[in-house]
Amino acid sequence: MNDNSKKPVLVCVVGARPNFMKIAPIMAAIKKQEGHLQPYLVHTGQHYDEAMKDSFFRQLGIPEPDIDLEVGSGSHAVQTAEIMRLFEPVLDDLNPFAVLVVGDVNSTIACGLVAVKKHIPLIHVEAGLRSGDRQMPEEINRVLTDQISDLLFTTEKEAEKNLVAEGIDSKRVCFAGNVMIDTLLNNLKKATPFSEVLSRHISSYRQNIEAKNYALLTMHRPSNVDDEAVLSRILDTIVEISQKLPVIFPVHPRTAKMIEKFGLTSKLQSGNITCLPPLPYLEILGVVSSAKVVLTDSGGLQEETTALGVPCITLRESTERPITVDQGTNVIVGSDSEKILSSMKEVLERGGKSGQIPEKWDGHAAKRIIQKIIEHYL
Numbered sequence: 127m128n129d130n131s132k133k134p135v136l137v138c139v140v141g142a143r144p145n146f147m148k149i150a151p152i153m154a155a156i157k158k159q160e161g162h163l164q165p166y167l168v169h170t171g172q173h174y175d176e177a178m179k180d181s182f183f184r185q186l187g188i189p190e191p192d193i194d195l196e197v198g199s200g201s202h203a204v205q206t207a208e209i210m211r212l213f214e215p216v217l218d219d220l221n222p223f224a225v226l227v228v229g230d231v232n233s234t235i236a237c238g239l240v241a242v243k244k245h246i247p248l249i250h251v252e253a254g255l256r257s258g259d260r261q262m263p264e265e266i267n268r269v270l271t272d273q274i275s276d277l278l279f280t281t282e283k284e285a286e287k288n289l290v291a292e293g294i295d296s297k298r299v300c301f302a303g304n305v306m307i308d309t310l311l312n313n314l315k316k317a318t319p320f321s322e323v324l325s326r327h328i329s330s331y332r333q334n335i336e337a338k339n340y341a342l343l344t345m346h347r348p349s350n351v352d353d354e355a356v357l358s359r360i361l362d363t364i365v366e367i368s369q370k371l372p373v374i375f376p377v378h379p380r381t382a383k384m385i386e387k388f389g390l391t392s393k394l395q396s397g398n399i400t401c402l403p404p405l406p407y408l409e410i411l412g413v414v415s416s417a418k419v420v421l422t423d424s425g426g427l428q429e430e431t432t433a434l435g436v437p438c439i440t441l442r443e444s445t446e447r448p449i450t451v452d453q454g455t456n457v458i459v460g461s462d463s464e465k466i467l468s469s470m471k472e473v474l475e476r477g478g479k480s481g482q483i484p485e486k487w488d489g490h491a492a493k494r495i496i497q498k499i500i501e502h503y504l
């Protein structure tokens with residue numbers, strides 16, 4: 127037993143790629159506090175590949191998880207149940223004063239449910255975001271996690287209104303800012319230049335793509351990639367766009383699987399599209415920051431493009447991050463070809479939407495969160 131064993135334990139949970147960028151500054155802020163609490167990092171193993179996990183831990187300086195539950199992939203029910211089953215004994219062993227979860231993935235709700243049923247207070251970082259689209263698994267995860275949370279940290283002021291409308295006491299809500307932007311600001315200088323990213327992954331790369339003269343595409347939402355007609359339509363649109371502006375496309379494992387399953391690989395080859403594997407954080411940051419425009423269905427990239435002032439065209443019907451539209455560089459277009467093409471025209475002819483940096487997206491969100499947790503519980 128070392129001295130740490132006497133300190134109150136805060137269990138922090140990560141599971142999937144977007145969680146890693148959110149937990150990194152929180153772990154760093156805990157390290158800087160003066161020994162009030164002892165973190166215990168649980169990785170559920172929802173994401174497990176080198177490209178989807180290890181590279182993020184290394185590049186973002188996240189400490190090795192204290193435990194990896196190694197749940198892997200599965201249906202929502204299987205994955206969620208497996209995380210719950212394996213997380214319960216961890217809490218039994220540690221008896222933490224609270225459990226902290228981030229974001230909206232299956233690991234978030236699974237660990238949250240286990241904690242509250244053991245009467246352990248749950249802390250949710252990135253609370254109150256709502257797309258209103260309950261077809262998205264993440265929306266269900268957000269609503270339910272917020273309902274069972276004891277302390278809720280928001281990234282934008284409007285989020286508190288969503289929480290209050292769902293009956294959550296505003297005294298439990300704290301507007302702390304955006305931890306994902308903490309990570310972005312901490313790492314921007316270290317980002318890998320986009321041309322180096324391309325030559326790292328493509329041995330025949332000839333430096334023929336210029337900064338601010340390409341589009342970055344990312345997509346992995348089931349609504350875009352699991353339906354053959356939708357995926358095929360989006361890829362046709364991207365091929366058309368690529369005739370005017372080269373497209374760089376790091377392909378998420380889910381999307382790669384579906385492109386192959388539906389036999390759509392030749393479509394990709396018919397355009398000026400450079401496909402890459404999923405990229406580590408410093409590489410994607412380099413590619414995003416030099417892009418002329420980002421086309422995406424990611425939640426995180428909508429925020430990162432706003433923080434970087436890069437125009438973003440969101441391939442979804444709604445967003446849970448409205449501040450990126452109201453104040454930032456984001457437009458929401460869905461998967462309709464005409465809408466995507468007309469937003470692209472706007473980018474090509476007039477440079478696309480410019481915006482401003484939202485309040486408290488200033489690199490200090492994690493510090494505010496840890497201060498508040500110490501004041502509130504210890």
Ligand code: UD1
Pocket residue numbers: 142143144172173174175178179199200230231232233263264346378379380383425
């Ligand atoms: C999950 C999150 C989503 C997040 C996304 C980021 C949920 C409900 N969804 O979606 O909110 O935006 O992560 O990536 O939690 N796979 C691999 N290697 C891995 C992980 C997954 O190849 O390391 C493949 C597997 O074939 C798996 C598929 O990707 O079946 C989907 O993975 P899963 O974690 O179920 O969902 P994501 O689509 O990644």
